[in-house]
Amino acid sequence: MAVTLRDVARLAGVSIKTASNVVNGYSFVKPENRRRVEEALAATGYRPNIGARNLRRGRTGFIALVLPELGIPYFGELAGLVITAGREQGWNVLIEQTQASRDGERAVLAALGPHLIDAAVISPEALHASDFADLDPGVPLVMIGEHSVDVRIDHVAIDNVLAARTAVGHLVEIGRRRIAAIGEHPYRGTAALRLAGYREALTAAGLPQPPELVRPALHYHRQNGASAMADLLDLPEPPDAVFCFNDLLAVGALRTIAERGLRVPQDIAVVGFDNTEEGAYSRPSLTSVAPDKLAIARTAVDLARRRIEADGEFEPEDIQTPFTLAIRESTAG
């Protein structure tokens, strides 16, 4: 016979309401009661009838996760964490890829709606503020990661300017004076904020900022980092350090530096961004800004849940999640 929530509550010695609150992922349950309910859930193997529950609540049971590309390790790792966080709260997660283009992002926003999803977590790269007004999908939206558009939407991210300043400050501390940046981009919110942090760190250190040391990257893939690094090494005065706006660009840069017979960090120190496991295993291992990805995933899903439950007007929140700088061989020879 199927286990009911009543059985779970009886075994845990709590009210059905308390057991229901735990199952539904509410956060205000006393830790002791939560523990007892979780043990009873595990012991009975209770599984909520999610389909019936969603129908009762007028929900679809889906949230969308909109991101540039699953093949980019940072987004693959983040998507895995959002799927797990969504599942913990009873949601299936529908993943939409935009290829980081404004057209792709507009097309996805236009296709979403309350017939399909209860909320969307989006990592926009190229959307303009007007796109959100044009294409409002009519469900709560939570933005994750960077953006530079001025829209009043819930937002979860690290402080990108501070993170970039910390990364470049570390290069200054180890004695570098010609510090380059790879990843400038006309539309990416990421790029503008990280470039600002880079400039702030150089200004604070009284270092020159020759424009040829800031290199664009059309995509944030390994090959773009490799070719931008080649351009930097071809300069009459090449840099003695480079700050890359993600780990893939840095991995590409490491490859070019090695092919030219130069040493990292002795000749050129390299810092990445995202702290992917690939960077931790590269040779040399990569110093990188390490956002707390689990905190981003959980905070975004929790914020989406709160908005759905509030079901009305609210003040958008801007939640900052923590980051660290993981220092490895590429700056600490």
Added chain:
Amino acid sequence: MAVTLRDVARLAGVSIKTASNVVNGYSFVKPENRRRVEEALAATGYRPNIGARNLRRGRTGFIALVLPELGIPYFGELAGLVITAGREQGWNVLIEQTQASRDGERAVLAALGPHLIDAAVISPEALHASDFADLDPGVPLVMIGEHSVDVRIDHVAIDNVLAARTAVGHLVEIGRRRIAAIGEHPYRGTAALRLAGYREALTAAGLPQPPELVRPALHYHRQNGASAMADLLDLPEPPDAVFCFNDLLAVGALRTIAERGLRVPQDIAVVGFDNTEEGAYSRPSLTSVAPDKLAIARTAVDLARRRIEADGEFEPEDIQTPFTLAIRESTAG
């Protein structure tokens, strides 16, 4: 005013039926007509009303993609391709992660059904044949990748035994005589087939197969490759080559070899499996078995579509997609 399929057909100079066949992803349209319809679709910006179409057909508009972990680069890349292939045929793709455990895979199978999805593409790692009978989700299933269970289900994969034999044969050809393998696993279909190919290649070359040269890996992550390689290097007679059952294991092995001050490929040659971009950029760059991932994604989605349309009895197919061996610095110094 909204563009209709009639407008598209008129502009392309074809019948509405032909235009409909192109939009619905059928493959039997003449190339010339297909080209004209595709141009007309682009020119008019026509978008099918997928919701209405699904309702008419009694479909949900979703297919599930069930895989171990999005954070593993091979699966992240493959998932991106399946999402694109699904979208081309009008499906949203729902991704389910199983963490490669039998419990995780059983739980996902049990949760799926025709209320949620039209079909599922699954990459099983640990399921037993009986699980498919117990938990039949009642929709077409297509298996991708390796499996060693004896079930009559549509299946798309490369020939793993031949691929492993090719990889190890390459190590024999470059003169290696003590060839190790990393990735043995009691439940993974992957492991059994690749190990069989490894043994076949050694037997064909008349080489000894000391049991200590075959190392298990509980997970196929970088750290497992690193620790298995350390065990191999601690042997009284270490190997002169190693065949790793995926690229992540190989990246971990490369790291350990470098930390011990040994050279690749001079002291130890290394071959991986999956041909991830990470391997192509590692130092040294990694020789790897290269499955045609795009062919796997497209073939699996196309097979799912055919089964849904056939809507009845059929003979399960076993479709082999091509692979190559990408030879790079880790075996060709």
